[in-house]
Ligand SMILES: Nc1ncnc2c1ncn2[C@@H]1O[C@H](COP(=O)(O)OP(=O)(O)O)[C@@H](O)[C@H]1O
């Protein structure tokens with residue numbers, strides 16, 4: 001089973017999931033995802049409008065799809081909508097992906113924060129007693145699913161974010177009950193890059209050494225791993241001689257890696273399947289060729305895969321891989337700053 005690396009905030013409307021979740025992610029240097037925000041973006045309308053036009057059931061289906069995608073993330077603070085607990089499937093997925101933190105707020109504070117709030121369709125046209133009735137029906141569910149309960153009443157938002165971090169750290173050092181989630185956060189906080197090598201690259205060091213150099217792929221990867229560590233980047237390696245496997249590997253990068261360095265080997269020149277996969281995942285990609293593909297046979301001058309890369313490095317041998325890593329890191333950081341690295345939005 002995969003380690004739990006997400007922190008999932010649950011609780012009633014107005015308990016602070018969205019606002020405290022953002023702060024928590026910022027303090028941990030982690031990504032933040034709000035399922036309501038994703039639904040809003042995808043539907044191109046406010047949650048209240050979705051309820052009004054299509055009804056609650058439609059919204060709950062959208063919520064279910066969004067939760068599934070959120071739960072596939074790693075190292076993310078996930079703020080849910082107050083009704084996420086109504087569907088056990090949602091909670092099963094979220095539980096597998098992270099620690100569930102219930103932000104508990106008093107009835108008074110909830111009413112104060114959400115009464116008449118037009119953006120919350122289940123609160124906007126309801127009396128205070130009707131809102132509290134929904135709250136009391138759900139309390140049991142929040143309690144059932146919570147790994148950790150954080151009492152928020154009378155505390156300010158920042159203090160609550162700090163308390164969550166302390167709680168998670170303490171529970172790890174005391175009994176390890178939830179695993180080292182903060183440690184996991186630090187780990188996944190690092191940029192993750194997949195290095196993919198295509199056909200015949202497994203023969204490096206043996207084949208055409210005058211063109212490809214003396215190092216084996218394993219040696220190149222070891223050197224690259226060392227460089228990556230110095231740069232604070234986590235790298236995973238993959239090599240295959242088969243087109244389908246490379247396509248699968250590229251697809252598997254969705255939501256798991258921040259970028260790809262690829263040397264597609266001879267597939268460079270004709271694999272539309274690899275080209276389409278690179279396009280589909282919408283991640284930054286640097287293509288590498290050890291030899292100068294423009295100084296060899298005519299058929300090597302075309303790179304169909306390179307058309308979907310952010311950049312191409314050719315002719316610099318092993319050095320090309322770490323130059324690619326440097327360039328990729330820069331690209332990923334820029335994207336992060338522009339806030340476009342949510343899956344589906346790249
Ligand atoms: N502990 C708190 N103290 C003061 N205001 C808070 C606190 N938690 C949340 N709020 C405010 O209450 C409102 C609802 O918070 P929000 O984060 O949207 O909650 P949720 O996502 O759980 O519905 C926001 O205006 C937020 O700033």
Ligand SMILES: O=C(O)C1=C[C@@H](OP(=O)(O)O)[C@@H](O)[C@H](O)C1
Pocket residue numbers: 011012013014017018036047080081082083084119120121122
């Ligand atoms: O409690 C609920 O059923 C809902 C809560 C809202 O999110 P917040 O809890 O962030 O307000 C939003 O998902 C939708 O309006 C339904």
Ligand SMILES: [Mg+2]
Pocket residue numbers: 017018019036079080081
């Ligand atoms: Mg919210």
